[in-house]
Amino acid sequence: MLIRCARPYHIHPMLKRCVSAAPRRDSYYYSRLLQSHSDPDPLAQIHAQITISGLAHNPFLASKLVSRYAGLGPRGVGDARKVFDRAPQRDVLLWNVMIRGCANSGPHAEAVAIFARMRRGSVTANCYTYPFVLKACAALDDERFGKSVHANVVRIGIDRNIFVGNALVAFYAKGSEVEMARKVFDEMCVKDLVTWNSMIAGYAQNDHASEAVELLHGMLQNDLVYEPDRVTLVAVLPAFSALAAAQEGLWAHSYAVKRGIEMDANLGSGFISLYANCGCLDTARQVFDRIPKPNLVVYNTMIQAYGNHGHASEALEVFDEMLQRGVAPDDICFVCVLSACSHAGLVDKGFEIFEMMENYGVEKGQVHFACMVDLLGRAGQLGRGLELIRNMPFKPEKDVWGALLGACRINNNIELAEEAANRLFLLDPDNAGRYAALAKMYEDVGRWEDAARVRKAMRDRGVKKPLGCSMVEVDAEVHAFGVEDESHPMAGVIFDVLEQLQRVAEEEEVALMV
Incomplete structure (x- = not known):
């Protein structure tokens, strides 16, 4: 009788070495094994070993498995959910890990649904649960549920917790409710660098540039705050750019160089936009050239900078360089290039690029047709x-x-x-x-x-x-003036000087007529 052996199951080489060297296969052993492997294949094999060894119901290992699967991104969330659903015992750690995985990778609605299911059960959420839920609410733009979460944390008395407070600031800022974000910020008894960064970013992203700069100054004057980091600079640079605050921008650039902060794509694109808005295109290009691995955002920013200043040939050169480096353009990139062609009157080139969109699988939208109409x-x-x-x-x-x-x-x-x-x-x-x-x-x-x-x-x-608004920078402080605006603390002095200037101008006009 001929007996055929089944094909042996292939074990990942690295995993095989770990298995052969392990003297005891308990929860601690598998926990360390999970910690050292993050690729899908060995992760699935470790999961199979845990199941065979009878440890699949261990809440600690279940949490580790959910965390590792969720760490794979959207492709791993489904497997993470299967582990979670099959776990007979779910402690607060397991719930938090599952909610965090969905909040980070999606689907974000699942994070909210799992939290709602958690509240109906016997496990009580803690200060680590709510930041993940609020992050999901911000991604979903679910203002109603986010506010109900806020009410819940106030009711149970953890609204002053620094992790929860930071998440609330970020939630309201992303939802364009900067006044509410600032209220939460002001009521926090303890703040860390994340708190300040979140509030500065909230102001900058919601067109409150002056408030963002003012808050940064307050942060620098506060001895209890950590020194600004890369996130701080990335958060505040859009505000500097909107105000064309060259002096603050130079400070930020000098600070980054002095602290050894690498000029990566996020930081570099912020400096390019800032210098371009201040009219310093050469400096913007120098920053662009020093970014080691420019991505699509960096290229778009540089193209837009050239286009806004009427340097269409330079914008097209950067666009060609981007294509040669294998960086595929997106819809925003084509808007920047078409706008540059429009300002320079390059009709034929504009249509050539307009037709090029199909080659890169970019759908022509309303804004692209608007650019072409403007060009013509x-x-x-x-x-x-x-x-x-x-x-x-x-x-x-x-x-x-x-x-x-x-x-x-x-x-x-x-x-x-x-x-x-x-x-x-x-x-x-x-x-x-x-x-x-x-x-x-x-x-x-x-x-x-x-x-x-x-x-x-x-x-x-x-x-x-x-109403129109003018801004002037005096001694590193930006002053804004609206039409018939008397809100400035030195409004009386300013109007007196303007009246004197007007009288001088009238006297000069009379003298010229004579």
């Missing part, structure tokens, strides 16, 4: 731009009609401007700039009644144009 309008080819709109594969929205309105203003085509404006009044009714643009075109050709009609419609609908 600036080049005086308004009819071609209108034809492009009519042949769009989907219905044109406000970005496209807004680009057409701008093109009509450049080419003094009031009839087509009226059509574009009427569309915009329906698609973007609260944008005061649309009304103002059409009214200005009427005024330029002396159609005062039509201009008055547009401005009246604007008032009747309650649409208000944002």
